[in-house]
Amino acid sequence: MNKEEPLGKKPLSVLEKIRDNLERLNEKMEVMIELQKHGRKDAMQPLADTPLDVMTLLSMPDHLRKTAMTICRCGRATAEEISEQTTRARAVESAYLNQLVIMGYLKKQRKGRKAYFYADRETQG
Amino acid sequence: MSKIIAVHSYKGGTGKTLLSVNLATTLAKQGKKVCLFDLDFRAPSLFAILNLSNSECWLNDYLNGTCDINKVLIDMSSKVPGSCKFFVGFANPATEAIRDMSAKDRKWEMRALGRLLSLRNSLLNDNGFDYIVFDTSPGLQYSSINAIVTADFVIVATTSDRSDVDGTRRMLRELYNLFEKKTGLVINKVLDAASISKRQEMDKRIREVYQVPMLGVVPCFCDVLRAEGGLIFVRDKPDHPFTKILDEMARKIDRNEIS
Numbered sequence: 001m002n003k004e005e006p007l008g009k010k011p012l013s014v015l016e017k018i019r020d021n022l023e024r025l026n027e028k029m030e031v032m033i034e035l036q037k038h039g040r041k042d043a044m045q046p047l048a049d050t051p052l053d054v055m056t057l058l059s060m061p062d063h064l065r066k067t068a069m070t071i072c073r074c075g076r077a078t079a080e081e082i083s084e085q086t087t088r089a090r091a092v093e094s095a096y097l098n099q100l101v102i103m104g105y106l107k108k109q110r111k112g113r114k115a116y117f118y119a120d121r122e123t124q125g
Numbered sequence: 126m127s128k129i130i131a132v133h134s135y136k137g138g139t140g141k142t143l144l145s146v147n148l149a150t151t152l153a154k155q156g157k158k159v160c161l162f163d164l165d166f167r168a169p170s171l172f173a174i175l176n177l178s179n180s181e182c183w184l185n186d187y188l189n190g191t192c193d194i195n196k197v198l199i200d201m202s203s204k205v206p207g208s209c210k211f212f213v214g215f216a217n218p219a220t221e222a223i224r225d226m227s228a229k230d231r232k233w234e235m236r237a238l239g240r241l242l243s244l245r246n247s248l249l250n251d252n253g254f255d256y257i258v259f260d261t262s263p264g265l266q267y268s269s270i271n272a273i274v275t276a277d278f279v280i281v282a283t284t285s286d287r288s289d290v291d292g293t294r295r296m297l298r299e300l301y302n303l304f305e306k307k308t309g310l311v312i313n314k315v316l317d318a319a320s321i322s323k324r325q326e327m328d329k330r331i332r333e334v335y336q337v338p339m340l341g342v343v344p345c346f347c348d349v350l351r352a353e354g355g356l357i358f359v360r361d362k363p364d365h366p367f368t369k370i371l372d373e374m375a376r377k378i379d380r381n382e383i384s
Binding site: 054056 | 304
């Protein structure tokens with residue numbers, strides 16, 4: 001039996017899974033921290049797909065509107081790409097984007113290690 | 126720099142369409158590739174001003190997702206002097222189409238916003254347009270707010286009418302500020318515009334009441350009223366003071382000198 005087997009593919013995939021889970025946990029923590037900061041516990045209730053129309057944008061708190069408008073302009077983007085446009089920290093944008101996903105305004109899709117956010121205009125309605 | 130400009134107002138009759146058509150034409154005369162869109166779906170008027178008899182595809186069809194934007198655009202370059210590139214996307218003036226557009230729901234409006242936003246890629250980036258000008262409907266209509274969100278720069282047309290002044294002030298504070306839009310104000314139909322005291326009073330009012338940069342002041346020209354919408358002033362009256370004012374506005378926008 002090869003002595004190096006414990007360091008082969010299986011442990012590596014386990015480590016990758018742990019890392020991905022930690023990243024997801026981190027995202028959830030960021031959302032919870034932001035919700036605590038803004039006192040919007042009601043926003044944690046997941047909603048059905050809600051159209052991200054201009055009247056909805058108008059009714060949003062300022063910090064979320066900025067993120068939502070940027071994603072509307074970009075179409076589909078990562079938290080990193082949004083943060084480059086809003087000049088706010090990536091972690092902050094990640095929290096706001098995940099909050100918008102929970103609120104039902106955005107969809108999230110993972111591709112490898114990257115998470116892409118978008119307003120699903122075609123399936124909503 | 127390529128730009129999307131929306132021309133909007135709080136009340137109707139402030140001269141949005143007059144400004145839109147003449148600004149788009151002025152930019153085209155200055156060598157820019159320009160596209161003018163009629164987003165006033167409740168009272169379409171560009172087809173009458175530009176004498177369009179019929180169109181295979183309307184802007185309504187593009188927003189409904191049933192037609193490509195290239196089929197909507199009509200080449201009106203021959204209507205502008207020189208070798209200009211001037212295209213127009215018309216709103217369908219048929220009563221049935223107006224009724225249909227008035228009954229759209231929030232989800233449709235969300236998709237319409239997506240289609241307006243995608244014009245930046247399809248027209249400015251891929252088709253080499255320098256400017257897109259949106260002529261909108263007055264007030265807080267969905268189509269107008271979609272246009273404002275899409276635009277890089279919004280021209281707000283207003284008059285000295287008291288209800289217009291009050292409504293415009295609230296609209297700037299409660300709508301434009303929320304969207305953080307770059308805005309320029311045009312005061313239209315100004316009486317005694319040549320008077321220095323009137324100018325000073327107006328400058329003071331604009332600073333105090335509106336708190337946004339001024340793009341221009343357009344006096345109340347009898348010639349404009351007499352034309353009854355039958356002339357494109359900047360094309361048909363190149364030496365008219367109105368044309369000079371529009372030239373100056375277009376230059377300010379192109380050089381990004383609004384402050």
